[in-house]
Amino acid sequence: MALRFEVLGRFNRARAAQLTLPHFVCQTPLFMPVGTQGTIKGLATDQLEEIGCQIILGNTYHLALRPTSELIDELGGLHKFMNWPRALLTDSGGFQMSPVDGKPMLLTPEESIQIQNRIGADIIMALDDVVKTTITGPRIEEAMYRTLRWIDRCIAAHKRPHDQNLFGIVQGGLDPVLRDICVRGLVDRNLPGYAIGGLAGGEDKDSFWRVVAQCTATLPEDKPRYVMGVGYPLDIVVCSALGADMYDCVYPTRTARFGTALVPEGVLKLKHRAMAEDTRPIDPTCACMVCKNYTRAYIHSLVTKDSKGSQLLSFHNLYYMMQLSRNLHSSIVQGKFPEFVCNFLQKMVKCVMV
Amino acid sequence: MKFVVKAWSNGGARAGILHLGTSTIDTPSLLLSTRKGLPHFISPDLLSCLPAPESRLLHVSPLHFLEGLSMKTISKIGGLHQLLGLHDHCFVAVPRDSIQCLPEANSTNKIGASFETPCGRLLIKPVEYMEMISSTRPELWATLADEVPAWVSDKRNKTSVDRTIKWLDECISISPASGAVFGAIVGGSSLEERRRCAQEVATRNVSGYWVGGLGLGESMDERPALLNAVIEALPEEKPRLICGLGLPEEILQGIAAGVDIFESTYIYHLTLGGFALTFPLDRTEINASNLVPSDVGSDPRKINLRATVFRKDTTPIVEGCTCYTCRNHTRAYINHLLNVHEMLAQILLEIHNTHHFLGFFRLIRDAINAGRFEEFRREFVQRWR
Numbered sequence: 001m002a003l004r005f006e007v008l009g010r011f012n013r014a015r016a017a018q019l020t021l022p023h024f025v026c027q028t029p030l031f032m033p034v035g036t037q038g039t040i041k042g043l044a045t046d047q048l049e050e051i052g053c054q055i056i057l058g059n060t061y062h063l064a065l066r067p068t069s070e071l072i073d074e075l076g077g078l079h080k081f082m083n084w085p086r087a088l089l090t091d092s093g094g095f096q097m098s099p100v101d102g103k104p105m106l107l108t109p110e111e112s113i114q115i116q117n118r119i120g121a122d123i124i125m126a127l128d129d130v131v132k133t134t135i136t137g138p139r140i141e142e143a144m145y146r147t148l149r150w151i152d153r154c155i156a157a158h159k160r161p162h163d164q165n166l167f168g169i170v171q172g173g174l175d176p177v178l179r180d181i182c183v184r185g186l187v188d189r190n191l192p193g194y195a196i197g198g199l200a201g202g203e204d205k206d207s208f209w210r211v212v213a214q215c216t217a218t219l220p221e222d223k224p225r226y227v228m229g230v231g232y233p234l235d236i237v238v239c240s241a242l243g244a245d246m247y248d249c250v251y252p253t254r255t256a257r258f259g260t261a262l263v264p265e266g267v268l269k270l271k272h273r274a275m276a277e278d279t280r281p282i283d284p285t286c287a288c289m290v291c292k293n294y295t296r297a298y299i300h301s302l303v304t305k306d307s308k309g310s311q312l313l314s315f316h317n318l319y320y321m322m323q324l325s326r327n328l329h330s331s332i333v334q335g336k337f338p339e340f341v342c343n344f345l346q347k348m349v350k351c352v353m354v
Numbered sequence: 355m356k357f358v359v360k361a362w363s364n365g366g367a368r369a370g371i372l373h374l375g376t377s378t379i380d381t382p383s384l385l386l387s388t389r390k391g392l393p394h395f396i397s398p399d400l401l402s403c404l405p406a407p408e409s410r411l412l413h414v415s416p417l418h419f420l421e422g423l424s425m426k427t428i429s430k431i432g433g434l435h436q437l438l439g440l441h442d443h444c445f446v447a448v449p450r451d452s453i454q455c456l457p458e459a460n461s462t463n464k465i466g467a468s469f470e471t472p473c474g475r476l477l478i479k480p481v482e483y484m485e486m487i488s489s490t491r492p493e494l495w496a497t498l499a500d501e502v503p504a505w506v507s508d509k510r511n512k513t514s515v516d517r518t519i520k521w522l523d524e525c526i527s528i529s530p531a532s533g534a535v536f537g538a539i540v541g542g543s544s545l546e547e548r549r550r551c552a553q554e555v556a557t558r559n560v561s562g563y564w565v566g567g568l569g570l571g572e573s574m575d576e577r578p579a580l581l582n583a584v585i586e587a588l589p590e591e592k593p594r595l596i597c598g599l600g601l602p603e604e605i606l607q608g609i610a611a612g613v614d615i616f617e618s619t620y621i622y623h624l625t626l627g628g629f630a631l632t633f634p635l636d637r638t639e640i641n642a643s644n645l646v647p648s649d650v651g652s653d654p655r656k657i658n659l660r661a662t663v664f665r666k667d668t669t670p671i672v673e674g675c676t677c678y679t680c681r682n683h684t685r686a687y688i689n690h691l692l693n694v695h696e697m698l699a700q701i702l703l704e705i706h707n708t709h710h711f712l713g714f715f716r717l718i719r720d721a722i723n724a725g726r727f728e729e730f731r732r733e734f735v736q737r738w739r
Contacts, residue, residue, distance in 0.1 A: 044682075
């Protein structure tokens with residue numbers, strides 16, 4: 001185990017904690033931006049620090065393809081390669097199986113862990129067998145048991161438990177019985193942390209939060225819980241209330257590239273014609289350099305044609321997500337979590353688009 | 355605006371000081387090229403990592419804003435400084451932008467100047483241009499010109515001079531209270547017309563001169579004579595600005611003729627191509643007789659970071675370079691970013707290339723101040739032939 005997880009405050013099931021990783025001391029709940037290929041689109045490491053990013057996600061599959069994990073290892077690991085002084089997390093590489101270069105790829109648990117060992121992230125993910133939550137039938141059970149068999153292979157293959165934390169991933173679709181078996185199986189292996197996988201793939205919200213609630217109720221209190229692929233600010237607030245600590249999603253940066261900004265009221269579509277005359281900042285309550293310096297009108301003129309627009313929107317959207325993380329942490333620590341959540345919901349449900 | 359010539363070297367070349375807005379800039383100096391007021395790739399919050407005050411002069415083409423933003427809205431916001439959140443910088447507005455707003459001489463007529471832009475072909479009348487100037491409020495702006503390429507007929511060329519002078523007078527009469535005006539001088543590749551235009555413009559009440567219509571097809575060999583024909587007719591104490599001279603040798607040519615401010619697209623094209631400038635900025639290395647062997651093929655002034663030879667190169671682009679890119683990242687990382695088509699590659703390259711090219715200008719100014727510009731120019735051209 002190469003981490004320390006210390007709960008600093010609680011409200012019902014929600015908790016604020018300090019997560020000490022080899023490269024950085026983090027505060028949870030936290031959002032992790034996705035830097036697929038060793039960079040977050042259009043942002044330099046100085047800016048990521050300015051925004052307050054604590055952990056960045058790297059995609060094992062993409063990095064194994066280019067520039068290859070061997071090269072990253074030879075040059076001293078991904079932290080050194082990117083010059084990112086804070087924490088990194090790599091996924092197993094199993095999720096993006098559709099090949100970029102047309103070649104079918106068979107990834108074994110051993111290979112996944114070997115690649116991740118070479119990349120050198122603070123947290124690495126076990127290879128799991130993921131199925132869509134919209135699927136029914138015996139495939140879900142098969143995937144869950146396979147995930148449990150693979151966790152043992154991952155643990156055996158892991159050469160760097162002293163400086164890389166292997167997280168297990170709970171599968172089982174929307175079936176509470178299967179989820180329960182999986183949780184118990186993973187907890188038996190006494191891993192540094194646990195992820196709740198297989199969600200954020202099209203299931204309805206009622207099923208989604210029920211699975212999260214069940215998992216957080218049965219996963220150990222003293223270890224971090226990571227809900228993979230989440231996501232929308234509302235989902236993060238709900239999952240935090242249910243006792244989850246870590247999240248990742250491409251949403252903030254992807255939606256920036258379509259000209260959409262995240263705001264307390266929901267989203268703001270900068271490509272909309274009405275924005276051309278709007279001389280207000282994207283979010284008057286936001287302290288980021290984009291909101292402090294630029295009007296909606298100017299950004300509108302950028303997003304319709306230039307990549308410069310998406311660069312500025314990515315900056316703002318990530319700042320928004322990190323500010324949300326900071327607010328979740330501090331409101332729990334200060335005993336003001338319910339007020340924060342009520343405030344958050346009030347602003348969001350008042351209108352859909354400004 | 356205030357301009358003072360401080361030193362001369364070998365005839366035409368001069369070093370000066372330009373007071374513009376809140377900045378004091380040493381000349382000869384470089385205008386950084388922008389798109390809608392911001393650098394092409396560098397994020398605005400990273401601009402402060404470039405050397406100041408040399409990096410504070412930004413070239414802006416007001417035509418960029420016609421796409422998606424009304425002049426009324428820009429006015430309401432308060433002009434370029436408010437619009438772009440850049441309060442320490444100075445904006446120099448020239449209608450032409452050598453990358454994306456190129457003059458379309460065939461469509462220009464007596465009503466206005468035509469430009470080929472990303473939103474199609476636009477015809478800009480002097481009164482429309484002046485509306486853009488008064489809304490954007492740059493510290494310095496050039497009058498609207500009819501720029502023609504080198505191969506037009508004598509008749510067309512003569513018309514372009516007459517029109518440019520007429521538009522200059524129109525622009526000045528509509529001129530806003532603030533902002534220094536540079537008179538545009540054209541004349542194609544005719545020495546006579548160039549001289550005629552310069553003599554006319556020299557009689558107008560302007561703060562400086564924009565030598566237009568170059569970098570549009572004339573050869574480097576033709577240029578010195580054309581530049582001299584223009585400069586000879588202009589008063590010494592007013593600054594001269596030129597667009598479209600990109601390469602270092604062309605800049606040196608312009609300086610030798612007496613130009614003070616340059617807009618160049620060199621950095622942009624280098625960056626797009628994945629190139630990084632590496633020629634030494636240390637005088638002693640330039641004097642050394644033995645050439646430093648290059649990593650890749652023929653051009654030792656720059657490297658192409660896409661080349662596979664850099665895959666594992668953990669050195670910075672230039673050892674000892676103090677730019678953000680060289681202080682923080684390696685050739686290997688930039689090579690990877692280029693291979694996976696990540697925008698960060700261009701951002702890092704634009705930072706380094708700008709830093710390096712500004713260093714080149716500093717060397718030039720040092721040489722002029724020491725009275726050895728011609729020697730410097732000769733050595734530089736010889737070295738990198």
